[in-house]
Amino acid sequence: MDWNIWKEEGSGARRLLLSFLFLTVWKTGSGHVHYSVLEEAKHGTFVGRIAQDLGLELAELVPRLFRLESKGHGDLLEVNLQNGILFVNSRIDREELCGRTLECSIHLEVIVDRPLQVFHVEVEVKDINDNQPVFPMAVKKLFLFESRPPGSRIPLEGASDADIGANSLLTYSLNSNDYFTLDIKRNDENIKSLGLVLKKVLNREDTPEHHLLITAVDGGKPELTGTTQVKITILDVNDNAPEFERTVYKVSLFENAPNGTLAVIVNASDLDEGVNKDVVYSFNTDTSADTLSKFYLDPVNGYINVKGNIDFEETKLYEIQVEATDKGTPPMSGHCTVLVEIVDTNDNVPELVIKSLSLPVLEDAPLGTVVALISVSDRDSGANGQVTCSLTPQVPFKLVSTFKNYYSLVLDSALDRESVANYALVVTARDGGSPSLSATASVSVEVADVNDNAPAFAQPEYTVFVKENNPPGCHIFTVSARDADAQENALVSYSLVERRVGERALSSYVSVHAESGKVYALQPLDHEELELLQFQVSARDAGVPPLGSNVTLQVFVLDENDNAPALLPEPVSRAVGAGHVVAKVRAVDADSGYNAWLSYELQPAAGGARSPFRVALYTGEISTTRALDEADAPRQRLLVLVKDHGEPALTATATVLLSLVESGQAPRPSSRVLAGGAGAGAGAARARLLVLTLLLSTALRCSAPPSEGACGPGKPTLVCSSAVGSWSYSQQRRQRVCSGEGPPKADLMAFSPSLPPGPIGGDREQLNVEVDLSPKVSTF
Structure with missing residues (x-):
């Protein structure tokens, strides 16, 4: 920085002393600093330690974007950002700035960001005696009649000095002569009146012209002078002036x-x-x-x-x-x-300038946050130039007067971007004239989002129905959460809330796509193994810190008819009377509902012959339709069809072989007699025995193959009633029937009812039932 302060020859020492006397600084309140500087100070002249006086650290001037603004006088003063000193940057002419106004100041605004602050600095420009007195004319010509009486006064235009104060106080002197003296008067308007007073009678013949020199000296130090020549021509005749x-x-x-x-x-x-x-x-x-x-x-x-x-x-x-x-x-x-x-009349509209907008404003910004700086001015004077500012409409902001005609737009109440994301403000500046004039400026304040809203699901719980035997990777449901925030704060991702399902992890059953929220079944679901799968899906946003919420999914696995009826052996032995139960076929189905409701049918015999046996539709009991006699075939074959009520229906068949033998004939060695009739007395008539053999067919038949890929939500199964009573979901899921020790053999149970013994010596036919449990019968 250039620290030179004028060193002109002759007056350098005195100007240097004046510079130090006028170079002062004082604080007039928080954020307002006052300096003074002499006009015409050279470039680099020290004005003040502005950073220190404003309480700012030198190291933060550049990071905080320290800047200096001055309306209309932008380059007169400058700040060295390395040492925080305010110095003269270009020539300052007080007369050019303020004319003859006594007070002359340069108003500066110091603005720093992060956080936004504004300081007002006033630099008073001190006058120096740099303007000499100037007369309107270098040569003034006057014409005076020789008849003009002594003592008469001839008015003259005085000199003017552009300086103020003592520097503009003028004194006049007139060169020595015999005819004229200089007269100076001050009237009640404090205006000096300069004139020449005639001392004695003029004589044009003696002296036709007079040449005078008037000198004006100002009160500055050093003093400056100005001169004008007065050329007086003496005239004759007309001796009275208007x-x-x-x-x-x-x-x-x-x-x-x-x-x-x-x-x-x-x-x-x-x-x-x-x-x-x-x-x-x-x-x-x-x-x-x-x-x-x-x-x-x-x-x-x-x-x-x-x-x-x-x-x-x-x-x-x-x-x-x-x-x-x-x-x-x-x-x-x-x-x-x-x-x-x-x-003055109120003919100037207020001027309103909005500067240093700090946008956007975070929705969690504290009250009092400065959003913008506003300056207002009015060229009128008095009440016509007094400006007040107002803010419309009703918004969470207010205007705070900071310094003279400066306002700050500050936050007055809490913001919520999700309610209002942008405010259109109108600032109105109105003067005090009558009628008053006003000007408006619009400010659009954008509210920036913060992560203050967690993702929200439409409902806390969803119920989903999925048919069993779905294909792996099947889409079963889509969860969706909405976040009221914006951008990253509203970017939602989904994940499973991991838990154990029995011995396995939840993630082995289902998965969720992180972006779409689609839920997939990773493997086929089995209604007989798992009826209800309940779990939670978490939604998290991408804010910092992230916010989240959970939703519960209840997945009901709907039953399909994927299990055929399974036959269980139940041996029965009964007498051979008409309508008597001679055997019973019992079967179970691992499915539920209609899929497990079984019915029994006796298939017609080959050749269309009428069979002496029948099977109960819902109990599986085989009974005779009449008494057996010798006319019946010695060997009969019955085919029992077991069918469920699923869609499509599944079936199983049981083959029953009947043999008639003599009463008292021993069973074959390869057969196991489970129940038998009573023996005959001596001398009784010949009797016949029936041996019952049941063969189970393991082939499953259905009217149509099960559908594949059916994994959408299914309808809940209802409890129904039939002719034999009510039924619902089967409580027993997987059953395996074993006979005695060793591996399972047949899913058939046949029995003969016990009958009371007949009269001794009576002739009757008797039915013996034998169950063949050989390995040819398959299991399920």
Whole structure:
């Protein structure tokens, strides 16, 4: 940084001393720092340790995006981010910044992010005496009649100094001469009036011209001077100049007054007669072009009218010099000053600028979080320039006034992105004029999501029906959870909640697709082994930390007719009377419901012969339809069909062989007699014995093959009733029938009922029942 502070020759030491005297800093409150600097300070001039005074660490200036903003004066001051020092970056001209306003400051905004903070810094620009007094004209020409009496005063335009304070306080001096002295007066408007006073009678013949030098010296240190030459031509004849009624006319005029509006009437009179008395009004030749563009002076009647745009914000006061010149030869002039004060009207709409938006805002942002910085201004003055801000509509934000016309948009209540994801705010700036003017700006505040919602299922539990014998990998159900959050926070994945099902892990039965939520059966399910599979599926989002919930699935395995009836042997021995039960065929079915409801049928004999036996439809009992006699075939073959009520139905068959033997004949050695009839007495008639042999067929027949791939939800099975009573799900699932010791032989049980003994010596036929349990009968 350049630490040089002016070292110009002659005044360098004094300027260096002034720089140190004015280079001060003080704090005026939290976040507001005040500095001062002399105008025209060289590049690199130290202004203040701004980072230290604002409580900021040097190391955080760059990471926190330290930046300096100044409306309209962006490059005058700069900050060294390495040492946090505010220095002069370019030439500062107080007169260019503030004109003749006594107070002149540069308002800076220091903004840092993470978190967003704003500081207001005011740098007062101190005036130095860098402007010398300037007269309106380098050479002023005056024409005076020689008849002008001594003591008369000739008004002159004084010098002006662009500086302020002591630097603009002027003193005047006149070079030594015999005819004129310099007269300075201050009126009640605190305006200095400069003029020449004639000391003695003029004599054009002696001295036709006078050359004077007027010097103006300001009050600065070092002082600066300005000069003007006054060339006075002595005229003859017309010896009375016009005189105005007032030396100063003071009027007020509203800005934006329409063209033609009368501002003031000036009036001058001349004591001469004739043409020397006729007066013509005109603006002084020193009148500025701006004034000439705004006002028109009628040369005859002295009316001053508006002819241009009168803007209070451009010029608040017009000082107009008016001359009244008679038509004498030579002409004589009188002078007056017209002060036109411009009155402000509310003609400027407030200016509203939204800057440093910190978006989006997290939905869990704490109350008081700064969302944006807003600056407002109004070029009008007084109440017309006083601006207040408001926020619409009713939203969870508020405006907080921070410094003069600066506001912060802050969070005022809790946010919920799932309720409102974006707020359209309207900031209104309204001045205090009557009627007031306003300006609006729109701010769209986006609310950013945080993971505050867990995935949710539509219901806590689902019931699923699946037919048994499904193909492996079959899709049985789809779970779906919705997460009210957004993006990753709403990305849901699914998984099984692992547990044991008997001796096996749940994951050996089912699986769930992590993305789609589809649940698959990994293997065929068996209703006879597992009727109900209950488990949980977990849904987790991808937020940090993740949130989740579970849903319960109850999978009912529906029965299919996949088990044929199985025959169980039950030996029965009964007498051979008509209607007597001689044997019973009993079968079981591992299925349930209709699939396990069995019926028995006796197949017709070959050749269409009528059999003397019948089988009960639902009990399987074989009984005679009549008494047996010698006319019946000695060997009879019965085929019993066992059928369930499944769809399709499955069947099993039992072959029953009947043999008639003589009463008292011994059974064959290869047969095992389970039950027999009573023996005959001496001398009795011949009797016949029936040996019953049952052969079981293991071939299963069905009307149609079982369907494959049926794994969708099934309908629940109902309890039904039949002619032989009610039935429901079978409580016994898998049965194996064994006969005695050793391997199982036949699923057939046949028996003969015991009958009371007949009368001794009586003739009757007797039925002996023999059950063949040879290995030719298959098991299931």
